[in-house]
Amino acid sequence: MSTLSKDNPERTWKSWLRSPSTITPPTKRSVLGNKAAPFLVGYQDTRQLTGGGSDRPYLSSATGNMADVGRWHALPIRAEGVRNSRTARQTELLSSGHQQPEILLSLSAVESKASLQRIRLSPGEKFLAATVKSDHSEEASCVILKLGDNPAVAHIQRNVFSFVGQEGQIHYSTYLGPITESMPENEYSESREWARDEVLFYTSQANLRSLHVYCLTFDKGYPEASLVYEEQDSRFFVELWCSKDKKFITINCNSKRNSEVHLINCFFPSRTPVLVQPRTADLIYHVDHRNEELYILANLGPNSEYQGAVSSPSIENWRLIYSPGQSVKLVDMELFDQHCVILARTPQCLYLDCFPLGNVSHSSCIMLPPWACAVEAVSELHLKGDIFRFKLSSPVEPPVDFLYSPVKRQLFSEEGFTKKVHTDCTIMRTDARSQDGTLVPMTVFHMGSDRQPTNRPLLVHVYGAYGMDLDMAFKPESRLLLDAGWILAYCHVRGGGELGLAWHTAGCLTKKKNGLDDLKACIVQLFKLGLSQPSLTALTASSAGGVLAGAFCNENPELIRAVVLRAPFLDVLQTMQDPSLALTIEEQEEWGDPAMNSSHRDYIASYCPFKNLRPQKYPSIFITAYEEDQRVSLQSLWRYINRLKDVVATYEEVNGKADSWNCKKKRKKGQGDGGKVANTALQAAFELSQFIKIFL
Secondary structure (H helix, E strand, O other): OOOOOOOOOOOOEEEEOOOHHHOOOOOOOOOOOOOOOOEEEEEEEHHHHHOOOOOOOOOOOOOOOOEEEOOEEEEEEOHHHHHOOOOHHHHHHHHOOEOOOEEEEEHHHOOOOEEEEEEEEOOOOOEEEEEEEEOOOOOEEEEEEEOOOOOEEEEEEEEEOOOOOOOOOOOOOEOOOOOOOOOOOOOOOOOOOEEEOOEEEEEEEEOOEEEEEEEEEOOOOOOEEEEEEEOOOOOOEEEEEEOOOOOEEEEEEEOOOOEEEEEEEOOOOOOOOEEOOOOOOOOOEEEEEEOOEEEEEEOOOHHHOOEEEEEOOOHHHOEEEEOOOOOOEEEEEEEOOOEEEEEEEOOOOEEEEEEEOOOOOOOEEEEOOOOOOEEEEEOOOOOOOOOEEEEEEEOOEEEEEEEEEOOOOEEEEEHHHOOOOOOOEEEEEEEEEOOOOOEEEEEEEEEOOOOOHHHOOEEEEOOOOOOOOOOOOOOHHHHHHHHOOOEEEEEOOEOEOOOOHHHHHOOOHHHOHHHHHHHHHHHHHHHHOOOOOHHHEEEEEEOOHHHHHHHHHHHOHHHOOEEEEEOOOOOHHHHHOOOOOOOOOOOHHHHOOOOOOHHHHHHHHHHOOOOOOOOOOOOEEEEEEEOOOOOOOHHHHHHHHHHHHHHHHHHHHHHOOOOOOOEEEEEEOOOOHHHOOOOOHHHHHHHHHHHHHHHO
16 A cells, blocks of 8 residues: 655555554645646556456545546546656556556536536446536536547536535445345446446536436437436435445435435336335434345434444334444444444544444444544445545644555554644643533644743634534644644534534524534633633634624624634524525524524524624624625625624714724635635635734
């Protein structure tokens, strides 16, 4: 196994068995990241055509945007990678009989300023499907290439959501049940969206809604699309996934509180999809398939957490095979031929739970390095694989690759990246007692220094919505702030997903203000610990995290000096009363239905950031807005900014001008993508500079 290092192009891996103390964070890497690859290139393995060998070369990690099947190998690459340079591995492949890589697709021919999302080859390698997404739109295009001696574009399908799930999210490799049809032993679908060479399934997306599944066929010599499934409930969102053994495509219908899965048989794709379990109140489940059985991950355990089951499709036949412990969140599940690997989280650490599928009692627990705060699982392309791949990172440490072998029960990490960058960085995991007595976890980073912690600037992060974890992946601007002496605090308030589904439930609908109480308790506790002070404290949030940040500015402006908001959701009341907006109906299970429910309307009005703006001294606020953002409209942010200026002006007429108060906004092209804003170095530097200079 290998990874590139500065001095050695090959990879060496270090085995880590049980002691987390033997693993240290990665060394410093480029903080600029990789630019989107404007070209898709490919070549054929001529050794297999001439009988020169059957082993397939390994080009890169299985990141989800590379296809490597049989004779054809395709991967995204930047222009200079095709024209001007050749890696040592490429030279080796070409000298072994491979063709010179050729450009299969130029993204500029499909969309301007586009990026490649997914690449999938059909089972017999007759076609290749690639999703291309514009930087200025939520919708993507699916480009179908017909392969062969002269590869060419066969079809472009517009307004496609995705083949295999949402980009950037952790996917559950789950779903499975007894098969009623006999399956050909030596046939399987190699790519996740292809049922067979001439049959491709996809979901369409319009106005942020994905409600339809289509089947695109090429067996008549031209593309022909037919409707397979139509979702009738606007609260649900439809996406496709493929089982690990490539025998089924799953139609996953999900709302904030319910789910329903239908199975498409890849060997009989024209048949009506089979329903696993009808949607039931508060039941969320995911499925995968192995050895003629369904493996189901469902929230039927204590406190409605996820657990595994093997069964026939309906819920009365589900049988428990795994349940996480108390205060444990199940993050991901990966099926292998003979084993199952569970990736789980507690308030203090991440760990792996591995067990043989034939004997669950023989499980092994592997504690992951204590510095790790974020994990990204990389799904294997085959059920027969025996390696679980994942990346660990923290806000101040870039991702490092790990491999776990469930057969050998060994964990491997990159030996070239085991030296810790911030040898003087302190990671503190603590908690704060909220108003109702609930303990709220916090993660704090700071550098050792002679400077007193009370005199250091503090940046507090919060989200607390949709059951999603607060983003703690690596960000270069976080490292820059840490090096400059800042304290970074991450508050895992209720409404988020850090402590599981019950943690989310305790902070949504008519319990949303629990998250606001949690945030106040966290900030006050940081001050009690001697970490900074109100005059040196800034708060940052994005998208739905803007609800708690904006409400906190209204309720406790004296506790912070500055706020940075990216595409923030600030007018909950008016937005949720307008059913014509894209996400209003879908998100009623998170915020409520103020248009039809008076108690919901009164409760939302009690904390809505826009509704509760009033004449008082506010912290300085910097807001980034996006012209083409379909989730948080530019118009709603202008209303908030103008009203904020009015109430501050009213306050200053009576009390005099507030010291150093400022409200700035930055208007950018593009769309905020629900908080997944492009974190370019230039944008990050500009935003951070706005509130850093407040403390000078």
